[in-house]
């Protein structure tokens with residue numbers, strides 16, 4: 081098999097995996113449910129269904145293949161920038177059966193195109209980039225659709241086996257790990273399917289610090305609540321406190337007090353699991369917890385250094401465990417489970433510094449604003465990253481159980497508003513090393 085054949089096979093498998101997941105997420109509910117808007121901050125599922133097909137047509141059939149538009153009249157409906165999520169239900173969207181038919185038709189033509197693709201000659205096709213971008217795009221929308229499922233009310237529609245129990249050493253892990261100071265390589269110039277905001281690789285000097293070995297657990301977060309953390313403005317930034325007051329926040333989204341904390345997970349109500357990473361907290365809540373704990377959120381550079389820097393070789397790995405792609409043994413990714421695994425899970429996926437679960441389980445809020453790396457250039461379109469740069473958005477790292485391996489790397493950057501809670505986000509805390517540890 082040639083390299084091109086291997087790449088073709090990998091692309092076909094990733095496109096298929098994305099479509100299988102889209103199909104699963106949109107076939108477990110009826111048409112009325114697909115058309116309904118379950119939350120004003122989310123699209124109806126049927127919008128995502130046709131939008132992924134439209135983007136696939138745009139980038140693969142038109143840009144790579146040079147084909148003429150199949151249904152130019154629907155392009156504006158599925159342009160995410162033309163219509164914010166709240167407006168989408170009122171649009172004359174394709175019906176579920178039409179959206180599925182369109183997706184099927186596009187995919188058939190893409191598979192024909194892929195057969196003949198040489199993966200060279202243009203930057204879009206080099207290394208199969210545009211195909212990888214589209215597989216990631218569909219998986220990113222699948223994650224958004226999963227969040228819509230979590231927001232919908234009514235009987236449970238999704239099911240999956242629980243994650244594996246915590247390993248024997250989870251209870252005796254040190255609370256924090258040490259990450260030595262010095263420069264490391266952040267970002268990438270070599271990862272073929274990395275998106276523009278992950279590029280280019282550049283050296284960043286990070287002072288020594290300590291990082292939580294695992295994400296913050298529900299039990300630890302419940303202590304913050306019980307200690308009056310939501311009632312004490314000392315722990316909150318002024319913006320965070322104003323938001324906490326306005327929104328009436330008292331606990332993570334989907335938590336309810338019934339004599340004990342109960343959590344609704346994809347339509348099923350059950351007591352909060354103490355040793356599970358806390359989920360569905362905003363940046364403001366994560367930041368307040370960290371201050372209450374006498375700590376702080378890690379910066380984005382600290383997070384990436386902890387996840388990738390190999391002190392023995394001085395180089396940055398693709399993932400905490402090394403350069404190999406994720407497997408079920410090292411990380412909770414790909415919606416194999418519908419919740420994070422207990423804190424301390426996946427010892428085989430530990431980083432060189434000893435931190436666990438940096439990849440998978442829960443997205444981790446960092447203290448950093450979403451900003452371009454030095455030398456950034458928008459590519460292939462400004463609306464992927466560039467229009468979001470600035471202090472309005474905070475960076476999240478590491479992916480979650482809801483994230484496909486194809487859309488997750490040690491360099492992958494996610495961002496959202498500091499008030500957002502429907503995303504699958506938790507966090508861990510850090511502290512700077514005192515001078516005697518340096």
Ligand SMILES: [Fe+2]
Pocket residue numbers: 131135160217221
């Ligand atoms: Fe999109």
